[in-house]
Amino acid sequence: MRFICCVENLKGMQMVTEKSQKRTMASQLADSVRDDILNGILPPGSRLNLSNLSRHYKAGINPLREALSRLSTTGFITAEDQRGFRVSEISRDELIDTQRVRIALECIALRESMENGGVVWEGEIIAAHHRMSRVQNTPDGSRLALDTDWETAHSDFHFALLSGCRSQWLMLFINTLFECSTRYRKAVVRARRKSIRRNVAQEHQELMDAVLNKNADKACELLSKHFDETTDFILASMGEVESQP
Amino acid sequence: MRFICCVENLKGMQMVTEKSQKRTMASQLADSVRDDILNGILPPGSRLNLSNLSRHYKAGINPLREALSRLSTTGFITAEDQRGFRVSEISRDELIDTQRVRIALECIALRESMENGGVVWEGEIIAAHHRMSRVQNTPDGSRLALDTDWETAHSDFHFALLSGCRSQWLMLFINTLFECSTRYRKAVVRARRKSIRRNVAQEHQELMDAVLNKNADKACELLSKHFDETTDFILASMGEVESQP
């Protein structure tokens, strides 16, 4: 499954229900399991008992194995021969590594995207940003990351910025890292009671402005800062949670 | 299957025969199929008929599906729901993209490796280089890339350079790109009758010298040049081959 285009891809995921007849059980399972890992329903480190999961997802064991095998090559699942599958552990080190590499790759992709992107590209960014800001006006701002609509809009926005990048590999790797970091972000938001102090909306606004003004250096700087602040926020929350063993 | 350490990992692959009892059919199949794709036994674009492959590898269909599923998330195999698997096509664009991203990622990893690496790391580089240069003294220098020993030594050398890098993600991505480019390199060497004009040995020597002299800028420059020249060489050969349809 090679990554083609962010927006197309994400739309494709929403159309799952429409063309689910054409999809294999294994593909649907891979999506379901990945979602359940992202949303913490399958917690980090938990063993993935095949017969239990098979019953839970109402699917056969072999399609399930196939789904887990696929996820095992992208980091969400750890497979050990003859000892089955388990959800990959999370760690501060992995988060830091993820975000660091993300910054490196996304900055490369953003610069290239800004070089190639035309008015259509700009329009898609503005549209995605508009959708995201509308969803943001919810009564409870603190739990945004658990809202599927916001998650989708947020993802759309970030990939719209990069969509002018023509590197299949960069987009594939960035997507992998994005999903990895999403697990951390969601876990933290679930765990916290307090609302978020950061003004994420403003960060996104400034980032978009820099991009549309063709100021690549500033855009990369803002993007890096955006990620670093997310990292700090998550690390701080992880500290709180971890100190209750 | 998270990437742990280049040298460990590569050694692990050689020990497959020893601990094959503990490995699953699916894991072994994934290795076999990947090797056969790299060596052009399964040519680009070819359909992977499950019952044929099953007979050929003397294995059941489900472990085979599992193996192909795994390979499909790293680029060697393209899976299409309800229509099975096929070997991914090769293209000039993909090669260029692969090498470009490789340069970006390996330069980052190399700098970090040079910052972290100590005498043990230096020793491993020298040892790997020595092994490689010994294998290089074969009568027919033009077909080196088809020699398993040289491929192993060459891979060992490049990963030894990066082994000080502590980023799991970078190493995973670099490994993926390395394998991708290997398919192109091998295909070209198989197709050509003429011997290679480049002095690859000297490029490796200079690269190692720059690394051991702690000259990161020069090392990255040499590494980039090394990759670029490989790219040009492969592209030129692909042109020859493609012009005979």
Next chain:
DNA sequence: CAAGCAAAAAATATAGATAATTGCTGCGAC
């Protein structure tokens, strides 16, 4: 308390059933 053994559980593989796709054949319209 440790070592060894047996039973249970779980992972993996096989074989057979089902569903989808491909390709062919024949019919009819232009």
Next chain:
DNA sequence: GTCGCAGCAATTATCTATATTTTTTGCTTG
């Protein structure tokens, strides 16, 4: 005659159910 298309047959992919192997667990015994 050729093009288009419906319907059928054959192939192929996919899934389910079952069998086998491996690992884990828990008990017993020294």
